[in-house]
Amino acid sequence: MAVSTNLEGQKVWMVRDRDAQLKRWLIYFVSVAVVVYCWMIISDATTWFFVFDAPRIAADIGGRAMPPKWSYINELWEPLWDTINIATIGTVLSLIIAVPVAFMAARNTTPHQVFCRGPALLLIVSSRSINSLIWALLLVAIIGPGIFAGTIAIALRSIGFCAKLLYEAIEEIDEKQVEAITATGASRWQVMAYAIVPQIMPSFAGITVFRWDINIRESTVLGLVGAGGLGLQMSSSLNVLAWPQVSLIIFVIFIAVIISEMVSAKVRSAII
Amino acid sequence: MLHLNKLTKQYATGDKALTSVELEIPKGQVVALIGPSGAGKSTLIRCINRLVEPTSGTVTLNGKELTKLGSGALRQARRRMGMIFQEYALVERLTVMENVLSGRLGYVGFWRSFLRKYPQSDVDEAFRLLERVGLDHMADKRADELSGGQRQRVGIARALIQDPELLLVDEPTASLDPKTSRQIMRLICELCAERDLAAIINIHDVALAQMFVQRVIGLRFGEVVYDGPPDQLTPETLTEIYGEEDWEATIDKIDEEEDEAEQGAVA
Amino acid sequence: MSASVTTSRKWRKPPMIKNPLMRWALISASLIYLVLAFGSFDVNWARVYEGLDRGWTFILAFSHPDFASRWSDISDGMIESAIMTVTSTAFGILISIPIGLGAARNIAPLPVYIVCRGIIAISRALHEIIVAILLVAIFGFGPFAGFVTLSFATIGFLAKLLAEDIEDTDKSQAEAIKATGASWWQWVTYGIQPQVMPRLIGLSMYRLDINFRESAILGLVGAGGIGATLNTAFDRYEFDTAAAIIIIIIVVVMALEYLSGIIRARLQ
Known part of the structure; x- marks a missing residue:
């Protein structure tokens, strides 16, 4: 806020003084320029014909995907069960590692500020930076496709998330x-x-169900890279362009995610 | 029994909290430590059980020098010093009984304490103490369900179940209303008398201190500026401890209130 | 106070769940679930054992990451990821604000509220990669599909938190503005916006960070970014290159986190 006196000696009030205002405009200008520049690059890399054609194609795919092939649901129960297992067991496994890591990363409980806290923080940021799909990609390459790779991928990604929130709670x-x-x-x-x-304890329980909820969502797609669960069905249906099956799978995923989110919200509100 | 010799504490920031404090406390004596905020009262009692490490000087409890002890021996020494806190410092999510039994942690092994398998003698003692402070019907309540006065009683029980020789009491009444404050002070002093315990009580309420204790120590800028019986506290000495103020009212009040103080610590 | 101390009263920690039937039912249900879940795990241990070698190679690769041999692919991918991150975050924020306003029950009428909440629910429930697959099918390969995907995901995240924030705002401040006779727009800009602005900026920074991390996977389904390069590296077992890419991602995420920490601290 600034009050200054103008040439006629009257008091003039502005929200900010001139320097601050200029700085602000400069920040706005640079941000907009960066965004516009980035946008131009994307636009160059885009075949605009396809984009303008998109409504027609979307309608076409939509038409083929509707109605969902309901009978296909019988082949989805097992992948759904696998998906839930990947998320749940993955969460449990990650907690086994995340709890000691969190105690090492928290300023007030770490055995050593440099030699324990440093590596713990590095582990947390590495685990958090890498998406579970990339972990799955890696693990499928290393230990072969299947639920096991998916579970470990979920666990590896969750360690950083849980340990970070937990060490903040400890601090x-x-x-x-x-x-x-x-x-x-x-x-x-x-x-x-x-x-x-x-x-x-309360934050621990809250973090656990929160991450479990996210993991359900993540594990629905791990199958796309061969790590088990609903994504596997999705990937094979996409390969043969069986859109009615794809729409059913997306519907099932939608329901599963909504239910898990409701469970998690309920548990968290019960704890607090 | 407790002897402090040239006890000095200088914080990393350079602030000198205690300067060469000399103190001798015999068995069974209850001492009130008064002084303005920042005079080093809290630091002093925390230096005795080394929650704060003194910079120099010695603390001797029953002939044993505490400042040089290793961590195992320090834990054994801490068992003999019960501590009572301003904001009660109960573990709020544990039950009253668990809080009281946590006073025995120095005596039982990790797994016994973790599985809550305390010796029956400890449990008996815990019930006895809860009954003594009037809370035995609350044993399985969670600590955060209790009122301030009740919590402080649990804190007292936790300190006493350690079977201490010395109580370190840090502003026991600062968060309590006047009536509860008196009850708590009376309870602490009665228990000290029953068990022949020495106690150091940090307190900012001079009148309350004078009402209950046998000896008052005044601390200013980390130095002892008064050490004597409570009835010899004069406006001059209070001025020396706290600075200029009209002290007559504070001291006068005591004599009237002494009579109406009722017995029966348990409300 | 009577001194009738009962001798040897037993004490046990009260159980967390009071009803014993409920307690045992829960314990046995979880046990049965764990047994069944592990039972359905069909692990090919021979294959896993075989893979340990490769896993070790991969870990070793971090000691000598190879930035050089595929540098042009890596830099193109990173630049594309960065561009998608910036544009989608900016666009996502712009769209999130009206949707967030519409999804706040205290300022939006019911029909608007339902529509906005619906958009948010769909955006949150569908994983980015599913959205990306559909959008690649519609728009064709390339960063445009990735841009739309990330913008859509940003809306679900930002609009929801913004709406919750608006619902939590201090009523008295908003009422004070209303009492001056302000119009709806004036009311929002003076009574609501100052209260939610710092958090909105903080959340946007956080979302920038998330969008960058997500942009790293969109390449797997052809929606642009570093993911395609990473995928190729894994497919060819070029772990040195993969390690290099992962290290770059981690460093960028750390830098973004540090930056957003500074910005958030300055806003407080």
Whole structure:
């Protein structure tokens, strides 16, 4: 906010003074220029004929995909079961690693600020940066296609997510409770079990169901790279352009994701 | 029993919290530590059980020097020093009983404590203490369901189940209303008398301190500026501890209130 | 106070779930589920064992990542990813704002609310890759499909959080503006916008980061970006190149996270 005096000696009020205003305009200008430039590159790489033709093609695909082939559902139960297993077991496995990593990454519980916290943070950011589909791609190349690769992929991606949220929760605990338990002559592990774990339990449960919910969504597509679940059916249906099957699979995925989101929201609201 | 010799604490920031504090506390004596905020009261009691590491000087409890102990021996020494906190510092998501039993953590192994398989003698003692502070019907309530006064009683039970020789009490009444404050102070002093415990009580309410304790220590800028019986606190000494203010009202109040103080610590 | 101390009262930690029937039902249900789930895991251990060698090679590849031999592919892919990230985030934010306003129950009329919430639900439920497959089928290969995919995903994320934020805004501030006789637009820009703006910027930065990470997979289905290069590298077992790409992704994500941390700290 700025008040200045103009030539006639009147007070003039503006939201910002001139320098700040100029800086702001400069930031706006550069941002817009960058976006426009990027857009031009995309536009060059695009065959606009296809894009203008898109409504017709979309209508065409839509027409072929409707109605979904309902009888195909009987072949989807097993992949659906696999999808849920990949998500659930993957979440459980990731927690086994994420919990110790979180304790190593939290400032107030790490055994060593550099030698433990550093690697833990690096592990977290690496795990988070790589999408579970890429992990799946990698694991399929290494250990072969199947549910196992999918589960490990989900687990690897979830470690970073869970450990990050968990270590933030650990850093936010009430230190007085820790102090009180320490003052009784408790050992390091007892302090952990009595003063820290009870405090982070609600966030731990919340993080778990939250990630489980995301993992259901992610595991529906892992099959596209051969890592099991509904995506596998989707991929084979796409290969033969069986659009009615594709539409049914998308519908099933939609329902599964909505249900898992409802479960997760319910559990989280019950905890808080 | 407790002896502090030239105890000094300088924080990493350079602030000197304690300067060469000398103190001798005999068995069974209840001492109030008064002084303005930032005088080093909290630091002093935390230096005794080394929640804060003193920079120099020694702390001797029953002939044992505490400042040089390794972590195992320190934990054993901490068992003999019960601590009571300002904001109660209960583990809020554990039950009252678990909070009380956590005072025994220094005595039981990790797995026993983790599985909550405490020796029956500890459980008996916990029930006895809960009954003594008037909360035995609340054993399975979660700590965050209790009122402030009730929580502080649990905190007292947790400190006492350690079977301590010394209580370190940090502003026990700062978060409580005046009536509960008195009840809590009375309870602490009664229990100290019953068990012949020494106690150091940080307290900012001078009148409340004078009402209950045998000895008052005034701290200013990390130095002891008064050490004597509560009834010899004069406006001059209070001015020396806290700075200029009209102290007459604070001191006068005590005599009237002493009579109406009722017995029965448990409300 | 009577001193009738009962001798040896037993104490056990009260169980988390009070009803014992419920408790045991839950425990056994989870056990049965785990057994069944692991039972349906058909792991070919011989194949896994065989793959361990390759896995080790891959891990070793991180000690000598190969940036050079496919540098032109890598740089083209990264630039395309970056471009898709920037445009889709910008476009996504622009669309998210009206949809977020429409999905906030306290300022939008019911029909608008339902439509906006519907868009958000669809965007959130469908994984980016499914959307990308459909859009590639419609628009053809190339970054345009990727751009639309990421914009659509951004809407689901940003509009939902924005709507929740608007619903949580302080009523008294908004009412105070209304009381001055402001129009709906004035009311939104003065009463609502200042309250949600810092978080909106923070979330946008966060979404920029997510969009970059997601752009790395869109190439798998032909929607542009670094994913195609990565996929080729895996297919040819060129783990050195794959490691190089992954390292670049991690570094960029870390840089973005650091940057957004600074920006968010300055907004507080």
